[in-house]
Amino acid sequence: MTVLPQTTEKKLGLVIDLDTCVGCHACVISCKGWNTENYGAPLSDSDAYGAEPVGTFLNRVHAFEVQPDNGAAAQAVHFPKSCLHCEDAPCVTVCPTGASYKRREDGIVLVNEDACIGCGLCAWACPYGARELDTQAGVMKKCTLCVDRIYNENLPEEDRVPACVRSCPAGARHFGDFADPDSNVSRLSAERGGFDLMPEMGTRPVNKYLPPRPKDQLTCSDGAAPAGVVAENPGGFLAWLDKALEKL
Amino acid sequence: MHPAPSIIIFTVLSGAGFGYLALLAGAHGTGHIAFFQFALGFALAVTGLVASSFHLGNPQRALRAFSQWRSSWLSREAWASLAALLCMAVVGAYAVFFGQPLPFLALLGSALALLTVLATSMIYAQLKTVPRWNSALTPLYFLTTALAGGAILVGWTRLAVVALLVLGGIQIWAWAAGDRRFSARGHSMATATGLGGSGSIRLFEKPHSGQNYLLKEFAYDVGRRHAAKLRVISIILMCLLPAVLLVFLPASLPVIILAFALHLTGAIVSRWLFFAEAEHVVQLYYGRN
Amino acid sequence: MNQPFVDTSPRVSDEIRKTTCYMCACRCGINVHMKDGKVAYIEGNRDHPVNRGVLCAKGSAGIMQVNAPSRLQAPLRRVGPRGSGEFEEISWDEALDIATGWMEPLRRKDPSKLAFFTGRDQSQSFTGFWAQNFGTVNYAAHGGFCSVNMATAGIYTMGGAFWEFGQPDWDYTKLFMLFGVAEDHDSNPIKMGLGKIKARGARVIGVNPIRTGYNAIADDWIGITPGTDGLFVLSLIHCLISAGRVDLDYLARYSNAPVLLEDGTGMFLRDEAGKPLVRDRKTGKITAFDTPGILPDLAARHEGHRTVFQHMADMYLDPAYAPEAVSETCGIPAERIRAVAEELARVAFDEAFEIEKKWTDFRGETHQRMIGRPVSFHAMRGISAHSNGFQTCRAIHVLQILLGTVEVPGGFRFKPPYPKSSEAHPRPHFNSRPDSPLDGPHLGFVHGPEQLALTPEGTPARIDKAFTWENPMSAHGLMHMVIANAHAGDPYRIDTLFLYMANMAWNSSMNTAETIRMLTDKDENGEYVIPRIIYSDAYSSEMVAYADLILPDTTYLERHDCISLLDRPICEADAVADAIRWPVIEPDREVRGFQTVLIQLANRMKLPGFTNEDGSPKYRDYADYIVNHERKPGIGPLAGFRGNGDQAGRGPINPEQLDRYIENGGFFVSHVPDGAQYYKPWNMAYQNWAVEMGILDAPQPYLFQLYVEPMRRFQRAAEGHGELQPPEHLRDRLRRTMSPLPDWYPPFGDENVDPAEYPVHALTQRPMAMYHSWGSQNAWLRQIHGMNPLYVPQKLWETHGFQEGDWARLTSAHGTIVVPVALHCGLNENTVWTWNAIGKRKGAWALSPDAPEARQGFLLNHLISELQPPKGDGLRWSNSDPITGQAAWFDLRVRIEKVDPRDEAEPALAPLVSPVGTGPQNIAWKVGK
Ligand SMILES: Nc1nc2c(c(=O)[nH]1)N[C@H]1C(S)=C(S)[C@@H](COP(=O)(O)OP(=O)(O)OC[C@H]3O[C@@H](n4cnc5c(=O)[nH]c(N)nc54)[C@H](O)[C@@H]3O)O[C@H]1N2
Ligand SMILES: Nc1nc2c(c(=O)[nH]1)N[C@H]1C(S)=C(S)[C@@H](COP(=O)(O)OP(=O)(O)OC[C@H]3O[C@@H](n4cnc5c(=O)[nH]c(N)nc54)[C@H](O)[C@@H]3O)O[C@H]1N2
Ligand code: SF4
Ligand code: SF4
Ligand code: SF4
Ligand code: SF4
Ligand code: SF4
Ligand SMILES: [Mo]
Numbered sequence A: 001m002t003v004l005p006q007t008t009e010k011k012l013g014l015v016i017d018l019d020t021c022v023g024c025h026a027c028v029i030s031c032k033g034w035n036t037e038n039y040g041a042p043l044s045d046s047d048a049y050g051a052e053p054v055g056t057f058l059n060r061v062h063a064f065e066v067q068p069d070n071g072a073a074a075q076a077v078h079f080p081k082s083c084l085h086c087e088d089a090p091c092v093t094v095c096p097t098g099a100s101y102k103r104r105e106d107g108i109v110l111v112n113e114d115a116c117i118g119c120g121l122c123a124w125a126c127p128y129g130a131r132e133l134d135t136q137a138g139v140m141k142k143c144t145l146c147v148d149r150i151y152n153e154n155l156p157e158e159d160r161v162p163a164c165v166r167s168c169p170a171g172a173r174h175f176g177d178f179a180d181p182d183s184n185v186s187r188l189s190a191e192r193g194g195f196d197l198m199p200e201m202g203t204r205p206v207n208k209y210l211p212p213r214p215k216d217q218l219t220c221s222d223g224a225a226p227a228g229v230v231a232e233n234p235g236g237f238l239a240w241l242d243k244a245l246e247k248l
Numbered sequence B: 001m002h003p004a005p006s007i008i009i010f011t012v013l014s015g016a017g018f019g020y021l022a023l024l025a026g027a028h029g030t031g032h033i034a035f036f037q038f039a040l041g042f043a044l045a046v047t048g049l050v051a052s053s054f055h056l057g058n059p060q061r062a063l064r065a066f067s068q069w070r071s072s073w074l075s076r077e078a079w080a081s082l083a084a085l086l087c088m089a090v091v092g093a094y095a096v097f098f099g100q101p102l103p104f105l106a107l108l109g110s111a112l113a114l115l116t117v118l119a120t121s122m123i124y125a126q127l128k129t130v131p132r133w134n135s136a137l138t139p140l141y142f143l144t145t146a147l148a149g150g151a152i153l154v155g156w157t158r159l160a161v162v163a164l165l166v167l168g169g170i171q172i173w174a175w176a177a178g179d180r181r182f183s184a185r186g187h188s189m190a191t192a193t194g195l196g197g198s199g200s201i202r203l204f205e206k207p208h209s210g211q212n213y214l215l216k217e218f219a220y221d222v223g224r225r226h227a228a229k230l231r232v233i234s235i236i237l238m239c240l241l242p243a244v245l246l247v248f249l250p251a252s253l254p255v256i257i258l259a260f261a262l263h264l265t266g267a268i269v270s271r272w273l274f275f276a277e278a279e280h281v282v283q284l285y286y287g288r289n
Numbered sequence C: 001m002n003q004p005f006v007d008t009s010p011r012v013s014d015e016i017r018k019t020t021c022y023m024c025a026c027r028c029g030i031n032v033h034m035k036d037g038k039v040a041y042i043e044g045n046r047d048h049p050v051n052r053g054v055l056c057a058k059g060s061a062g063i064m065q066v067n068a069p070s071r072l073q074a075p076l077r078r079v080g081p082r083g084s085g086e087f088e089e090i091s092w093d094e095a096l097d098i099a100t101g102w103m104e105p106l107r108r109k110d111p112s113k114l115a116f117f118t119g120r121d122q123s124q125s126f127t128g129f130w131a132q133n134f135g136t137v138n139y140a141a142h143g144g145f146c147s148v149n150m151a152t153a154g155i156y157t158m159g160g161a162f163w164e165f166g167q168p169d170w171d172y173t174k175l176f177m178l179f180g181v182a183e184d185h186d187s188n189p190i191k192m193g194l195g196k197i198k199a200r201g202a203r204v205i206g207v208n209p210i211r212t213g214y215n216a217i218a219d220d221w222i223g224i225t226p227g228t229d230g231l232f233v234l235s236l237i238h239c240l241i242s243a244g245r246v247d248l249d250y251l252a253r254y255s256n257a258p259v260l261l262e263d264g265t266g267m268f269l270r271d272e273a274g275k276p277l278v279r280d281r282k283t284g285k286i287t288a289f290d291t292p293g294i295l296p297d298l299a300a301r302h303e304g305h306r307t308v309f310q311h312m313a314d315m316y317l318d319p320a321y322a323p324e325a326v327s328e329t330c331g332i333p334a335e336r337i338r339a340v341a342e343e344l345a346r347v348a349f350d351e352a353f354e355i356e357k358k359w360t361d362f363r364g365e366t367h368q369r370m371i372g373r374p375v376s377f378h379a380m381r382g383i384s385a386h387s388n389g390f391q392t393c394r395a396i397h398v399l400q401i402l403l404g405t406v407e408v409p410g411g412f413r414f415k416p417p418y419p420k421s422s423e424a425h426p427r428p429h430f431n432s433r434p435d436s437p438l439d440g441p442h443l444g445f446v447h448g449p450e451q452l453a454l455t456p457e458g459t460p461a462r463i464d465k466a467f468t469w470e471n472p473m474s475a476h477g478l479m480h481m482v483i484a485n486a487h488a489g490d491p492y493r494i495d496t497l498f499l500y501m502a503n504m505a506w507n508s509s510m511n512t513a514e515t516i517r518m519l520t521d522k523d524e525n526g527e528y529v530i531p532r533i534i535y536s537d538a539y540s541s542e543m544v545a546y547a548d549l550i551l552p553d554t555t556y557l558e559r560h561d562c563i564s565l566l567d568r569p570i571c572e573a574d575a576v577a578d579a580i581r582w583p584v585i586e587p588d589r590e591v592r593g594f595q596t597v598l599i600q601l602a603n604r605m606k607l608p609g610f611t612n613e614d615g616s617p618k619y620r621d622y623a624d625y626i627v628n629h630e631r632k633p634g635i636g637p638l639a640g641f642r643g644n645g646d647q648a649g650r651g652p653i654n655p656e657q658l659d660r661y662i663e664n665g666g667f668f669v670s671h672v673p674d675g676a677q678y679y680k681p682w683n684m685a686y687q688n689w690a691v692e693m694g695i696l697d698a699p700q701p702y703l704f705q706l707y708v709e710p711m712r713r714f715q716r717a718a719e720g721h722g723e724l725q726p727p728e729h730l731r732d733r734l735r736r737t738m739s740p741l742p743d744w745y746p747p748f749g750d751e752n753v754d755p756a757e758y759p760v761h762a763l764t765q766r767p768m769a770m771y772h773s774w775g776s777q778n779a780w781l782r783q784i785h786g787m788n789p790l791y792v793p794q795k796l797w798e799t800h801g802f803q804e805g806d807w808a809r810l811t812s813a814h815g816t817i818v819v820p821v822a823l824h825c826g827l828n829e830n831t832v833w834t835w836n837a838i839g840k841r842k843g844a845w846a847l848s849p850d851a852p853e854a855r856q857g858f859l860l861n862h863l864i865s866e867l868q869p870p871k872g873d874g875l876r877w878s879n880s881d882p883i884t885g886q887a888a889w890f891d892l893r894v895r896i897e898k899v900d901p902r903d904e905a906e907p908a909l910a911p912l913v914s915p916v917g918t919g920p921q922n923i924a925w926k927v928g929k
Helices: A026-037 A121-125 A163-167 A184-192 A236-247 B005-024 B031-053 B059-066 B073-098 B103-125 B137-154 B157-184 B189-193 B213-218 B224-248 B253-276 B281-286 C062-066 C092-109 C124-134 C148-158 C187-200 C213-217 C229-242 C248-254 C308-316 C323-330 C334-350 C389-402 C479-488 C512-520 C542-546 C594-605 C622-628 C657-663 C684-692 C709-718 C728-737 C748-752 C794-799
Strands: A012-017 A060-068 A075-081 A100-102 A109-111 A131-134 A139-142 A173-177 A208-210 B199-205 C015-020 C029-035 C038-044 C076-078 C087-089 C114-118 C166-168 C175-179 C203-207 C220-222 C277-279 C286-288 C305-307 C353-355 C370-372 C375-379 C412-414 C496-500 C532-536 C561-563 C575-581 C667-671 C760-765 C790-792 C807-811 C816-823 C831-835 C893-899
Touching (some): A012 A184, A026 A060, A026 A163, A075 C213, A121 A131, A131 B213, A163 A173, A173 A184, A236 C308, B005 B031, B005 B103, B005 B253, B031 B073, B059 B073, B073 B103, B103 B137, B137 B157, B137 B224, B137 B253, B157 B224, B189 B199, B189 B281, B224 B253, C015 C575, C076 C092, C092 C496, C092 C594, C114 C124, C114 C479, C124 C594, C148 C389, C175 C187, C175 C334, C187 C213, C203 C334, C229 C308, C229 C323, C229 C334, C229 C389, C248 C389, C305 C308, C323 C334, C375 C389, C479 C496, C479 C512, C512 C542, C532 C542, C561 C622, C594 C622, C709 C728
Parallel strands (some): A012 A208, C114 C496, C175 C375, C496 C532, C760 C831, C790 C816
Antiparallel strands (some): A012 A173, A060 A075, A060 B199, A131 A139, C015 C029, C029 C038, C076 C087, C166 C412, C277 C286, C353 C370, C575 C667, C760 C893, C790 C831, C807 C816, C807 C893
């Protein structure tokens, strides 16, 4: 199993819009909630009410600051990150047990927890920090792309999307099939310049990120007051007002 | 990377054990001596393997690790070590009980032992995510460490001295080259985040204020000065002192034991640095620039 | 090779129970998935008008909240000294006996000796009704320390405010300008709206000293100096008026811009019926503003009286408001101010659009279409939590009105039951008598000095001094002054302080350590200065330790609640809506819903409103009250499913109402009819529908109040006119701050201290994933925000030579704290900030005493006093807006110094004894195995 499939029928994944993400962590917690109750062992928390709480999360939101070279104000970017379901997933090939695998039908990278020995090697091999070993269950945890939601016949059709996508209040997360060039995600990515994380790693991530739009672009048209008609009106404000009211 | 004691001990002891076993194939001990030699080799190799299971989340499923030899170096390591141990068990048994060398099997066993060390090293060397490791120097470093330790134990002092000096050279080379490799590969916060087309990037807030598995595992930080000191200590202990001992003192059991003890201590320091100094690219998401 | 089998269709749950979230006041609809009778998973309800399926981090973490180890277990009676945390568990009967034993005698003699103050609960129409029937004048909710500036400025200006009263027209707006918001109560709707705007590629401008969250995704960020937004906005108004880029037609028809001001007095010219007068531009006649068919004339002059609009031009065309003049104070380059003004005008006027929809206004004129001006605004506590917040918020509303963007397509729209002019709201009632109910609701809107809550001697009638000359328009009371005033006996002493759901011994108090001292202070007889404290909380908060009697509440999934049109409903601009909570799980502890407890207390005391003629109780519990209470005939707490289930708004009591709500997903929604969605204050289709729904008693169209005449009344009093005169020490301040057209004055925080000594502004922000103090008991959320550094801008960072891991001492005129620092570049260069309410007292919330929240986490509140620094006049000047009494949290100025690193923030108060122990070490929460 550890060998990667040559191709997958679908390439399911996420588009994450960095221009829209407000960093609210809703996706983080809804992911925790769904995946604690569903796929495999619960995502546990150690020292939960103590000095150093450490829990397993499949999705975390970082915050970066970008200081433009031109001296403009620093910008903040909230940056959610979960498994990118790489086409060339190094986490899969290193796995000694075959617990890690990439599904042929949809490209989802999964861990079969019954086979996982918890060696941690796949987490070492992932450049993106997308895998976390659950210390209580001793098995590797990672984003399942909510494989137990997206096909789930017990859910209404419209709910067959990942928990994080469904809950994201800003609509910054989109789910779809990148193998289909006409899918929502393929089009969004093409329109908005979707990019890969650490392309130099050669992992060929399926998930794409949309860049923040350019910021702080507002400028005065001519540096002057926006056409100071009132101030310049020879009769002063009242004369201007009368004229303007006539025109209504 | 987090320098987990279990992994350091595993790699150093089993490395020395397999290095020793590999050379034992050419040391024609018999009877008690052979028993003692093989027992030591097995003890080192197996202690290492057992130690390695301490860091498994589910060691009871360890047998599954044999399944992926086609793609996984860890799986290959499992096979190679098992095969090497089996082979050497037969060779050892023959030497102990029948006083008979089995040259062909011994050669095979020794190759398998070295393959085991190579496989172990490839687990690290294959990781593009840890540029410091991701180089041919890593298997070289592992193999020479194993052979040097093995040579000391076998008592082939001349070979041991040469191996120790070569090891010293490779170690220094690995450090020097490793120090530059992360940036040479072009990994940066800019490639990690895709941001910063025309600006500099910094981490503003970690995703969680507390700890997580990734930080514990991958974000180990050794101070530069601290590391430099340890590098000197490790070269002295691992290579120079044992070499000096072996050159200037007559080969005797106490000398060998002393040399090996020094070497092993140095190797542990070196291996600790191997992990502690290795930067995983995931740190780029946690503020490393 | 074979892939392992994955069950891609596992059963999600046994049952879904739909109710309303309560991890904040946004009140989203939730689907609670149940397995084996236990909560297994919580997700958003797709049909719900508020959140349409999405859910924030807190909402999704609800399962960790209802199972939190910090939940109180049973009623508690204090046995050790206050603050010791020594309690004994008692039965509910005992608890109710004790409470009635304390309260009943007060009611018979002087009901106002009971001060009943509630936090951010969502049942104010009920708790207020209870207090009214008890007869005390001392009742309010948390609005005074929260956002009363917002609510009041909005209602006096345009009959509704930002916050929960209205929302941008997210579907059409093309430019959204956001002032001083980190999260707000409209949490999910704002994010959904931002998402919609972004998907369309429309623009967002964020005005905020801090660039995170919403401001991070704003296309343009205005990193304003705190407390100067009013000046910035008036400068925008200056630019727009001088460029003639204002919506004259809109102003003439819908605002009081054409109303004539009496020369000299500045009062409206009125006809005999008291209606403000305008000149009809068609006929030249002076006539009432609402005369059918007229077109009021902005340029009118009549016997020396001029229109409001001309007074505005006089005021705002003054070069003092030119961008160049305000730039330095606001910390914004002049060109940028002009650029924003230009963009506002460009989008409002050049991108105007029309919707083909007929509507008829209150003057009888039918308009063929609706003109869209796709500029919308939202503002919150960054504006309101300053001592000039009321005026600043007014300025923002005036700017919106000048652009013609309120209640038009693409602009800002009210949510029913708003709009509702300030005239249509009640006046405050304060006539407390022994053994009788108050003659009306406590809170309201005053329109002149004669409506102030003053005793015949002229002293404050209320413990919090609301509705006095100190803060005449304090429509929500001043909860932040209650403990301090009660302790000081100013204006008088009370006997029992009854608090509900407000962590007053911690994050909701200014001056926390001193507040704790006041709560435990004893008089010369060894009696507590505040003799009795009753408190209802659901969790082991810091405040619990300071009460004498604890009435433990249920969690939000264990009780009935009613999010009512009488209060703060869940309506949308297009719909009227309300909602309930119901016990989707039964409590496993000796706890009771607080509202039910109030009913049980009312029944024991036989409070009027709660007792039938024959002395029997009217209501069994809160659920009974929700269904059977009527405010007016046919109007009850819930508007939906009245009568036999098909009547909305008005209708007879329906005994099955709650079941119908539950079947419907926990809420009720009814859409505003076609043609009534916009221009609501003047649109007769809306006005008539509002009457049908019971929102209004009769159509009440009104004009937007650019000029607020009630303020002029107070200002005139301060100028010496009229019989009721302010005390001398307040005269100047009233004259200056009560400007009937929005004006800017520096926040008191800037005037009270030497800016050279305290050069830095210090602020807090709500973290999106935490709700005040109670997120920390949530095992999942506390991992995100377990401690809070003080964020320092780059320039200060470098000046002080800070490094990662450093600590700083922060000193205000009032106090000192020592805290960890971190660098933040996207930050106004004279501002530091931290996340709000992350710091915890050791021993609270069932956290272990070495929790990071209790070690590195800290509160800024220690630096903020409830009083302004003494002025040498012996008077206690509250740290509040002089108009509304809004707590001025963000006026804070500090100085910062580097100190040696340490591992605990200061002050480190002594640990509390936990009444619930500490939570378990490890958790792995899975209900279905
Ligand atoms: N520095 C600074 N301080 C501030 C602010 C700021 O911006 N900066 N903001 C201010 C504002 S706007 C506000 S609104 C206040 C908020 O301050 P508080 O209202 O004190 O905030 P909470 O921490 O939510 O405390 C409410 C209490 O309600 C309890 N509680 C929670 N759920 C329930 C329940 O179901 N039933 C009952 N009975 N109790 C419950 C909690 O356990 C907690 O003890 O803080 C104010 N303080
Ligand atoms: N997640 C979450 N949601 C909440 C709450 C919570 O605790 N957590 N609390 C709820 C409550 S009680 C309230 S009152 C609301 C409050 O919601 P918000 O109004 O968003 O309140 P704050 O988080 O205090 O944010 C105030 C913002 O104003 C900015 N600011 C401060 N001073 C100025 C100024 O002078 N000018 C400008 N332009 N900006 C300024 C600050 O930087 C900050 O971004 O949130 C509610 N929603
Ligand atoms: S839920 Fe959406 S907006 Fe919030 S952090 Fe996640 S991606 Fe960003
Ligand atoms: S993101 Fe990491 S875990 Fe996911 S497929 Fe790629 S390498 Fe594997
Ligand atoms: S931790 Fe589990 S999934 Fe990962 S490499 Fe080891 S066995 Fe495979
Ligand atoms: S797709 Fe599912 S598992 Fe993956 S991050 Fe989103 S919620 Fe978590
Ligand atoms: S915004 Fe979040 S916490 Fe508030 S009600 Fe909605 S889901 Fe609950
Ligand atoms: Mo608030």
